[in-house]
Amino acid sequence: MTLEQLNQRWAIPNLVRFDAGGGNLPRMILSTADAEAHVYLHGAHVSHYQHRGEKPILWMSAKSWYEPGKPIRGGVPVIFPWFGPRAGHPESPNHGFARLRSWKIVAIEPGQNGSVTATLALRSDEQTRAAWPHDFDLHFSLTVGRSLQMALEVRNTGREAFTFDEALHTYFTVGDIRRASVHGLAGASFLGKAEGNARATQGSEPITFTGETDRIYFNTRAACTLEDPVLGRRIVVAKSGSEATVVWNPWITKAKAMPDFGDDEWPGMVCVETVNAMDNAVRLEAGQSHVMTAEIQ
Numbered sequence: 001m002t003l004e005q006l007n008q009r010w011a012i013p014n015l016v017r018f019d020a021g022g023g024n025l026p027r028m029i030l031s032t033a034d035a036e037a038h039v040y041l042h043g044a045h046v047s048h049y050q051h052r053g054e055k056p057i058l059w060m061s062a063k064s065w066y067e068p069g070k071p072i073r074g075g076v077p078v079i080f081p082w083f084g085p086r087a088g089h090p091e092s093p094n095h096g097f098a099r100l101r102s103w104k105i106v107a108i109e110p111g112q113n114g115s116v117t118a119t120l121a122l123r124s125d126e127q128t129r130a131a132w133p134h135d136f137d138l139h140f141s142l143t144v145g146r147s148l149q150m151a152l153e154v155r156n157t158g159r160e161a162f163t164f165d166e167a168l169h170t171y172f173t174v175g176d177i178r179r180a181s182v183h184g185l186a187g188a189s190f191l192g193k194a195e196g197n198a199r200a201t202q203g204s205e206p207i208t209f210t211g212e213t214d215r216i217y218f219n220t221r222a223a224c225t226l227e228d229p230v231l232g233r234r235i236v237v238a239k240s241g242s243e244a245t246v247v248w249n250p251w252i253t254k255a256k257a258m259p260d261f262g263d264d265e266w267p268g269m270v271c272v273e274t275v276n277a278m279d280n281a282v283r284l285e286a287g288q289s290h291v292m293t294a295e296i297q
């Protein structure tokens, strides 16, 4: 659909409109009395969430690509059906194909207390089946208001069970990563990719950052709190249907190695991701569905 068609079909005065975002990709602007969010149809990718009069909550790289077939760097990439590199498939893109495809809008509705909810869908087709031989139907809903609520539903529309990974790979803005901390993962076992894929257990102390950090914490259902003394705020990520949490900051060397990430941008971001992957991958029987949610306040 063209921008004009999107606006004709889905715009709601003073609440929802569409414009051309980065790379002229169509972008939905959800604007309530409390907050504003931007969502690209490319990847069903939330690229912006901000309370009125406050600083943006989500981080975006100034170097992000905005191109069909390439991921957007920052915001909330939707990851499915594998997380990270796909084992045994060096030809497959990192973090699956959901973030590389254009999604379709299936509903936009005003909600309670002045909020608005948009739902986007991605269904299996020839292209996805060539990459991953299963039939599925994904629905991603987001509700914008005093909090940002996101729900990713995966339906198995095929005849056989499949196993998948998924993530709401959320990038947060921080004043300075060297002074930020993440609370809520005490006692969780994790795999540290930046620590030679070693497994270890988090102590009672919060996570602080003194170098590249790339950890997947398993069997974690509790909310995480991101403390940011520099911006003077506390961001809470509550979740359901998610058993794993990834915490990531690339630090200096890895930031330089990524073409779509500014060399000097790493102090201003951290990912706290709502995940099911590896030990916590999801097996879905034919005809069944699974919902994972994250709420950011």
Ligand code: BG6
Binding pocket: 071, 084, 094, 095, 169, 193, 214, 215, 246, 248, 271, 273
């Ligand atoms: C994190 C992974 O979730 O995403 C990291 O744990 C990875 O290993 C990072 O580097 C970014 O991935 P990408 O594909 O968006 O560059």
